[in-house]
Amino acid sequence: MIRYIGxxxxxxxxxxxxxxxMVFAILHVLPGDPVQLMLAGAEAGLTTPExxxxxxxxxxxxxxxxxxxxxxxxxxxxxxxxxxxxxxxPVNQLVLTAASQTVQLSIAGLAAALAVGLxxxxxxxxxEHTWIxxxxxxxxxxxxxxxxxxxxxxxxxxxxxxxxxxxxxxGSQPRGIVLPAVTLGFVAxxxxxxxxxxxxxxxxQSDYIRTARAKGVRRGGIVMRHxxxxxxxxxxxxxxLQFGGMLSGAVVTETVFSRxxxxxxxxxxxxxxxxxLIQGAVLFIxxxxxxxxxxxxxxxxRLDPRIEYS
Amino acid sequence: xxxxxxxxSAIAVAALLATGLAAPPGTAAPARGGHLVIxxxxxxxxxxxxxxxxxxxxxxxxxxxxxxxxxxLTPQAKYVPGLAASWSVTSGGKVWxxxxxxxxxxxxxxxxxAEAVKxxxxxxxxxxxxxxxxxxxxGAKSFLKGDAVxxxxxxxxxxxPVPALLFGLSIFPIWSPxxxxxxxxNFQQHLVGEGAYTMTExxxxxxxxxxxxxxxxxxxxxxxxxxxxxxxxITIRFVGDEGVLGQVLKSxxxxxxxxxxxxxxxSYKNNADFSVTAGYQPGNGLQFVFNTSKPPLxxxxxRQALRxxxxxxKMNQTLYDGNYVVVKGPLTKYSLYYWQGAENSYPYSxxxxxxxxxxxxxxxxxxxxxxxxxxxxxxLTMTMLHHKEIxxxxxxxxxxxxxxxxxxxxxxxxxxxxxxxxxxxIMYERLRSFEPDVLFAEFNSKNNKPGGWAWTxxxxxxLDETLQKTQETxxxxxxxxxxTDAQKMITEFALGLPTLDDPQxxxxxxxxxxxxxxxxxxxxxxxxxxxxx
Numbered sequence: 001m002i003r004y005i006g007x008x009x010x011x012x013x014x015x016x017x018x019x020x021x022m023v024f025a026i027l028h029v030l031p032g033d034p035v036q037l038m039l040a041g042a043e044a045g046l047t048t049p050e051x052x053x054x055x056x057x058x059x060x061x062x063x064x065x066x067x068x069x070x071x072x073x074x075x076x077x078x079x080x081x082x083x084x085x086x087x088x089x090p091v092n093q094l095v096l097t098a099a100s101q102t103v104q105l106s107i108a109g110l111a112a113a114l115a116v117g118l119x120x121x122x123x124x125x126x127x128e129h130t131w132i133x134x135x136x137x138x139x140x141x142x143x144x145x146x147x148x149x150x151x152x153x154x155x156x157x158x159x160x161x162x163x164x165x166x167x168x169x170x171g172s173q174p175r176g177i178v179l180p181a182v183t184l185g186f187v188a189x190x191x192x193x194x195x196x197x198x199x200x201x202x203x204x205q206s207d208y209i210r211t212a213r214a215k216g217v218r219r220g221g222i223v224m225r226h227x228x229x230x231x232x233x234x235x236x237x238x239x240x241l242q243f244g245g246m247l248s249g250a251v252v253t254e255t256v257f258s259r260x261x262x263x264x265x266x267x268x269x270x271x272x273x274x275x276x277l278i279q280g281a282v283l284f285i286x287x288x289x290x291x292x293x294x295x296x297x298x299x300x301x302r303l304d305p306r307i308e309y310s
Numbered sequence: 311x312x313x314x315x316x317x318x319s320a321i322a323v324a325a326l327l328a329t330g331l332a333a334p335p336g337t338a339a340p341a342r343g344g345h346l347v348i349x350x351x352x353x354x355x356x357x358x359x360x361x362x363x364x365x366x367x368x369x370x371x372x373x374x375x376x377x378x379x380x381x382x383l384t385p386q387a388k389y390v391p392g393l394a395a396s397w398s399v400t401s402g403g404k405v406w407x408x409x410x411x412x413x414x415x416x417x418x419x420x421x422x423x424a425e426a427v428k429x430x431x432x433x434x435x436x437x438x439x440x441x442x443x444x445x446x447x448x449g450a451k452s453f454l455k456g457d458a459v460x461x462x463x464x465x466x467x468x469x470x471p472v473p474a475l476l477f478g479l480s481i482f483p484i485w486s487p488x489x490x491x492x493x494x495x496n497f498q499q500h501l502v503g504e505g506a507y508t509m510t511e512x513x514x515x516x517x518x519x520x521x522x523x524x525x526x527x528x529x530x531x532x533x534x535x536x537x538x539x540x541x542x543x544i545t546i547r548f549v550g551d552e553g554v555l556g557q558v559l560k561s562x563x564x565x566x567x568x569x570x571x572x573x574x575x576x577s578y579k580n581n582a583d584f585s586v587t588a589g590y591q592p593g594n595g596l597q598f599v600f601n602t603s604k605p606p607l608x609x610x611x612x613r614q615a616l617r618x619x620x621x622x623x624k625m626n627q628t629l630y631d632g633n634y635v636v637v638k639g640p641l642t643k644y645s646l647y648y649w650q651g652a653e654n655s656y657p658y659s660x661x662x663x664x665x666x667x668x669x670x671x672x673x674x675x676x677x678x679x680x681x682x683x684x685x686x687x688x689x690l691t692m693t694m695l696h697h698k699e700i701x702x703x704x705x706x707x708x709x710x711x712x713x714x715x716x717x718x719x720x721x722x723x724x725x726x727x728x729x730x731x732x733x734x735x736i737m738y739e740r741l742r743s744f745e746p747d748v749l750f751a752e753f754n755s756k757n758n759k760p761g762g763w764a765w766t767x768x769x770x771x772x773l774d775e776t777l778q779k780t781q782e783t784x785x786x787x788x789x790x791x792x793x794t795d796a797q798k799m800i801t802e803f804a805l806g807l808p809t810l811d812d813p814q815x816x817x818x819x820x821x822x823x824x825x826x827x828x829x830x831x832x833x834x835x836x837x838x839x840x841x842x843x
Contacts, residue, residue: 033730033760052760054437086357087514088440088495097514153553161561168558169349169547171516255550258352260515264550271723272357 008294019286034273082276091280102261106246112185121196143190152183152256170257180257188242200231240296248285344841345543349564352548360498361483365443370481375520377483377503387829389476390531403471403784410462416486416504424458429487431456447478473784474745506539520544533837540840570815578817588813589831592645593742595637595811603767613804615666617656620707634810640800642811647790649797663711674712681712689714692736746793750777766805773799
């Protein structure tokens, strides 16, 4: 197992290099000059081409692309992702600060999704083709089809503004994470519950379940001990993907609840052609994805003893 | 000078109204203290909190809590002493002498002296600082050197006059040289000036907090009391969603909203728990300029026809319940040297518009109801960042004269790329500035270059000469005449579509006292503000 983990971690190296190189190439192919964007973002300006040239030189953007690439890779190997052009701050610091907020939100969102989605799916599968199943799947359908921004605003208007139970501006305060987590989680819960229902329903038709029943094992025991564990395997895959998606795609929730995070940082970076910032943020997301996938693979082995890694 | 008088009176009335709303007569003497929590759009969060680097009005506003400027622009549009007790100009506007107030100290205890001011000037002029705009405001193009003549006198030497230097100095933050050197790139996270508040925390994308500096010596030209400011702290919270920004004051999480969306106005007006103040901004307003280098907008008659084809008063009533301000020329009426004649230009006339289009050779195709020339329909694209409803309103009105207008919403950086490549027909362009030198930036063909603001690509010798002269004199009367002439020409050549101006709305709880508006429609220092318990 340890050897397998070591191999998977080693795979990170070419993945990271590929991500770096691709992001670097894409950003340099795109039209637009970060210096001009930086200057023209002003509300009034009398900038001269000489001044643009001076700034470009000061930022090292006057160098040939291969020199910029080489310099960037050498710095990255030393763990230095450079300074953000727009924010004039170290990229490491910006990405880690934003990522910590996003990771918190993603974990809370995932917890909410599992807390709602799993029981809903299990109940629907056990009460298949009854009104309980229909009701549970209706809730799941709402979750899958409800736009995040709309659900977020609805919660803000009712819970934060009218009832004043929780803050409308989430920010980085602990209480502020509840509403965005519920928003993010409710949408993911829809998917998880539907998957759990179909997976569990399929497992419950299996021969070994029928055998267990024939041997007189109680229904609760069958479900808890044998069925759910096996039904969870496809759900874990989706949960892993959802978590990865939340890390990079929580931007709508972050915007509605005014939360700092990785998604909004990447959007700002892309808009302002902030090369070092985008590279740093995308690198973090790519590494996180690989690690989450590794975790998912390891969870398979925990859930199903037939799966072995060597 | 009439325009100046009008402007001064308008600003004075606005300031009186604002202060009157915030502090009703008979209120007891202000109590020190209170925490002011302000919600503001996330888009106004600076990329860098250092106003010597970042080019946004929000940055300079936040900097005004931490550093007093050398010169103060009062709500009555007058320049009065700030950190500089006096100043003089010689050599035809090329040499400026600034005499500093004595015994003023930065928040780290080091002195605010001539060496410190020279350090700050040199820092802005150094390309390594990446100053996006402040260097231009301080006359970087003609800057030769800054000297510390003695402990309290600074001399700035230029190769040409810098007519708007006082405005530049009024927004120029002065930082402690020791802190700048010690903190390096981290300085913008921990600004150290000599102002009324210290910057204690900035969590990007969330909030920035300023705490009262107890040893602040006060700014006599600004404060109504001596010594430290009243408020214990000011927290600015950045709100990403407009709908939330419009409602958050009611939840009690904040006690003020800066940049309240106009859609939310109705729920605050006539509500006894809140007061709302409008800040009217000098500059262009919501202006859309024509690309005059390409047909059909290279044709004066087509441009003038479009000017006649829309009714701004109706637009204001229909879209914003009359809360916005109609702008008929290249400057809003709150701008210095505003030309009032613009208000009579291009009165709404569908008939006149149609006649001009006919004269330009664009004939109506009765089958499509769209004008055509050489089998090509008269279809234009308007590129904008926000206020899509204005575009849609214009499209509806242009349709009645046989012009198709397509609306395209793009993010700011994409807008700038389109401008650079000249790939646009009608483009949103708005500059805000107290001094009307923005007209030189926008309409002198010299500035049709990468990084420049002359997006119309229009070239006319008389207009260029007039605008060039505005940059060569510091005399207010001469500048007033030149800028008036320029506004006339820009209007006559119909270089864009002026529409409306969106005031900046400040909504606050009644407990917030002492709020004042400045001459630029933004707030004027927070030294006298307090929050009643």
